[in-house]
Amino acid sequence: MNLMTSMTSGTRQTTHFINGRWTEPGGRTFEDRNPLNGEVVAEIAAGGRAESEAAVAAAAAAFPAWAAMPPAERQRLFFKAADICERRLDEICQIMAAEIGSSKVFSAFQIRLSAAMLRQAANYGYMPYGDVMRSDVPGRIALVTRKPLGVVAGFTPWNGAFYLAWRAFLLPMAFGNTTVIKPSEEGPISAGLIHAEILEEAGFPAGTFNVVTHAPGEAAAVADVFFESKAVRCINFTGSDKTARILGERAGRALKRMVLELGGFNPMIVLDDADIAHTVDAVTFGAFLHQGQVCMNTRKVYVDHAIHDEFVDKLAAKVRGLKIGDVRDPSVIVGPLINDRAVRQVEERVKDAVDRGATVVTGGKADGMIYEPTILTNVPSDAMCTTGADETFGPLLVIEPFDDPEQALRAAQDTPYGLSAAIMTSNHARGFDMAQRFDTGIVHINAPTMASEAQLPVGGVKDSGWGRSGHYAVEDFTELRLTTMSQRPGMYPF
Numbered sequence: 001m002n003l004m005t006s007m008t009s010g011t012r013q014t015t016h017f018i019n020g021r022w023t024e025p026g027g028r029t030f031e032d033r034n035p036l037n038g039e040v041v042a043e044i045a046a047g048g049r050a051e052s053e054a055a056v057a058a059a060a061a062a063f064p065a066w067a068a069m070p071p072a073e074r075q076r077l078f079f080k081a082a083d084i085c086e087r088r089l090d091e092i093c094q095i096m097a098a099e100i101g102s103s104k105v106f107s108a109f110q111i112r113l114s115a116a117m118l119r120q121a122a123n124y125g126y127m128p129y130g131d132v133m134r135s136d137v138p139g140r141i142a143l144v145t146r147k148p149l150g151v152v153a154g155f156t157p158w159n160g161a162f163y164l165a166w167r168a169f170l171l172p173m174a175f176g177n178t179t180v181i182k183p184s185e186e187g188p189i190s191a192g193l194i195h196a197e198i199l200e201e202a203g204f205p206a207g208t209f210n211v212v213t214h215a216p217g218e219a220a221a222v223a224d225v226f227f228e229s230k231a232v233r234c235i236n237f238t239g240s241d242k243t244a245r246i247l248g249e250r251a252g253r254a255l256k257r258m259v260l261e262l263g264g265f266n267p268m269i270v271l272d273d274a275d276i277a278h279t280v281d282a283v284t285f286g287a288f289l290h291q292g293q294v295c296m297n298t299r300k301v302y303v304d305h306a307i308h309d310e311f312v313d314k315l316a317a318k319v320r321g322l323k324i325g326d327v328r329d330p331s332v333i334v335g336p337l338i339n340d341r342a343v344r345q346v347e348e349r350v351k352d353a354v355d356r357g358a359t360v361v362t363g364g365k366a367d368g369m370i371y372e373p374t375i376l377t378n379v380p381s382d383a384m385c386t387t388g389a390d391e392t393f394g395p396l397l398v399i400e401p402f403d404d405p406e407q408a409l410r411a412a413q414d415t416p417y418g419l420s421a422a423i424m425t426s427n428h429a430r431g432f433d434m435a436q437r438f439d440t441g442i443v444h445i446n447a448p449t450m451a452s453e454a455q456l457p458v459g460g461v462k463d464s465g466w467g468r469s470g471h472y473a474v475e476d477f478t479e480l481r482l483t484t485m486s487q488r489p490g491m492y493p494f
Contacts, residue, residue: 013043014189016051016213017196019058020206023051030215032188035101036326036336036369042099044188046215052180052225055210059151059178060231062207067148067176069205071125078122078174081202082115092162092194097327100158100187100338101369104330106290110163116454117166121174124471130480139488146478148176149233149257153226155247157238158187158338159293159393164261165191168236169209171473180210180232182222184239186338188213223247227254234259234477238295241417241463259476260465261458264419265299265388266449267412269434270311271405272304274424278446280315282424283397286448288322288373291337292395295464296420296442298449299391300398302408308401312377315399316362319373336369337394346371346394349385353398356380363395371395388415405434413439419460420449440464 015023028046033039045051066074085092089111096102102110130145154168161184169179183192192211199209214222226232227250234257237247241262251258268286270279286298303311327335337343343366350364353376363374373395379386386398402408412421420442425431431445441460444451452458457468467476 012040013045014193014213015045016047016055017193017200017209017211018051018055019062019210020200020204022196028215030185032099034098035338039098042189044185044213044215046218047212048214048218048221049225051212052182052222053229055180055212056151056153056225056229056231058207058210059180062205063148063150063178066173066178066205066208069176074125074174075122077199077202077204078118078170081198081204082118082122084198084201085111085115085118088198092190094328095194096162096187096190097335099190100161101327101335102161102190102290103327103333103335105333107162110160113452113454114163114166117163117170120454120470121170124171124174124474125176127471127474135484137486137490139486141485141487143483143485145481145483146175146474147481148172148478150177151229151231152177152179152234152236152477153232154179154181154236155223155239156181156183156191158184158191159290159295161187161190162194164238165195167469168238169195171469172234172236172477173208175474175477177234177477178208180212180226182212182214182219182226185214185216185219223250227251227256232256236467237261241465244465257476259467259473261295261460261467262419262463262465263391263393263417264295264297264449264460264464265391265415265417266296266420266422267388267415268298268301268422268424268449269405269408269412270301270303270307271423271425271427271430272306273426273430274304274307275426275446276307276311276314279311279424280318282422282446282448283315284318284322286422286450287397288319288334288395289450291334291371292373292397293338293342293393294450295391296450296452298397298422300386300388300400300412302400302402302412304405305401305403308399312361312375312399316375319375320362322373324367324370324372334370334373334395337371340369342394343369343371346374346392346396349383349392349394349396350374350376353379353383353385356383358383361399373397375399388417391417409434409437416463417460418462419464420444422447422449441468 152172156165363372459468
C-alpha cells in the first residue's frame with residue numbers, strides 16, 4: 001500500500017499491517033484529521049483484540065528465524081530501510097505536516113536522525129555476544145551470553161512520531177526481537193503505518209514488524225492483548241507519566257519488563273558568562289520546536305540577574321520573528337497544537353500565571369488551534385506552569401532570574417522529572433562541575449535541552465522513565481544466560 005496515494009485518493013483508507021501483509025479494507029474506521037483545520041487526512045482502521053492477537057501471533061512465529069538470522073543479513077535490511085527514509089523525505093514531511101502539524105524543519109530532522117539510527121543499529125548484531133568467566137570449580141567453563149527476549153510490544157507517540165516510533169521497535173529488532181506496535185490515534189500514519197510501508201519495501205521478513213491501529217478511546221483492547229499474551233516479553237512505552245503508571249501496574253501484575261521514556265520539565269541555567277546571542281538561539285529552538293510538544297522541550301530558563309534583562313529582550317525579539325501558520329508551508333516554524341485539549345491546557349496555564357501576577361513578555365493568545373509562542377516572567381512559584389510538577393505540553397516558556405547559581409541549581413532540580421537539562425556558560429569547567437550535580441538522564445553544556453544523536457543514550461530518571469537508546473538498549477531488550485560446561489566429574493557432598 002502507498003500511504004501517500006491513499007491519502008490523496010477517493011478512498012483514503014489505511015489498514016493494519018500484520019504478518020507482512022496489509023489487511024483487507026473493511027470494518028470500522030475512524031477519521032484521522034489535520035489538527036489545524038480539521039480536514040480528513042485518512043480513514044484509519046479501528047482494530048481491537050482480534051487484530052492484536054493476530055499481530056502478536058505473527059511476531060511470535062517470526063521470532064525464531066529472525067533471532068537466528070546472521071548479522072550481515074539484518075544489516076542489509078536496516079541499510080536499505082535507511083536509504084528509503086532519505087529517498088522519501090519530502091513525501092514523509094508532507095504526511096507529518098498534514099497529520100500532526102509538524103514543521104518541515106522538525107520532520108526533516110526526525111527523518112535524517114531515523115536514517116542515522118537505522119545505520120547505527122545495523123551494526124548492533126556484531127556487538128560482543130557475552131563473556132567467558134572464571135570458575136572456582138576445576139575443569140568448569142562458564143559462558144555468559146545475551147539472547148533476545150521474544151516479542152516486544154511498543155506504544156508509539158504522536159509528537160516526535162516518526163523518530164520515536166523507529167526507536168520503539170528498531171532497537172528491539174536490532175537485538176533479535178520481533179515487534180508489534182500500537183501507534184497513537186492522534187498520528188497513526190506518522191507513528192507507525194509509514195514505517196510498515198518502509199520495512200515492507202526494504203524486504204523485512206513477514207511477522208517481524210506488525211502494526212495495529214485503534215480508534216480514539218479504544219486503546220485498552222489492544223493493550224489487554226499485550227499484557228495478557230505470554231509471547232510478549234517487554235512493553236516499550238513513550239508517553240506521559242500518568243499513562244505509564246497505569247501500564248506499569250499492569251506490567252507488575254503480569255511480571256513483564258517495561259522500558260519507559262516519559263515527560264520532562266527540562267530546565268536551562270544561563271550563567272553570567274554565557275554567550276547571549278547563542279543562548280537566545282538555543283532557547284528559541286529548545287522551547288518552541290514543534291510548538292513545545294516534545295518531551296525534551298525547554299520549559300523554564302534560570303538566568304543570572306546580571307544579564308537577565310538583555311537576554312529577555314533579545315529572546316523576545318527572536319521569538320516574535322518566528323513564522324506562524326500552516327506547516328505545509330516549509331517556511332512556517334510554529335504550527336497547530338495537536339487537539340483542543342492541548343490548546344485549553346496552555347490557555348489555562350497562562351491565565352493562571354497572569355492571574356497570580358506574571359508578566360506576558362510576548363505571545364499569550366490563541367488563534368484557533370495555534371497558540372502563540374509565549375514567554376512569561378515574574379511567575380509566582382505556585383503557578384501551575386512553573387512548579388515542575390506537571391509539564392505544559394505547548395509553546396510556553398518561563399524565565400526566572402537568580403543571584404546565586406547554587407540556588408538556581410537547587411530550584412531547577414525541584415521537579416519529579418529528570419529527562420534533560422542544559423547549562424550555558426563560557427567556562428567549561430564550571431559548566432561540567434554543575435552538570436555532574438544535575439539529577440537528569442541528559443545534561444547539555446552550551447546546547448539546547450533538545451539535542452539528540454542516533455548513537456547517544458537518550459533516557460531519563462525519576463518520573464521521566466527508565467531505559468536508554470543506542471547500543472545501551474542491549475540491557476533492556478536482551479537477557480543474560482549462564483551456560484557452564486564441566487570437563488571432569490564433580491565432587492558432591494552426598
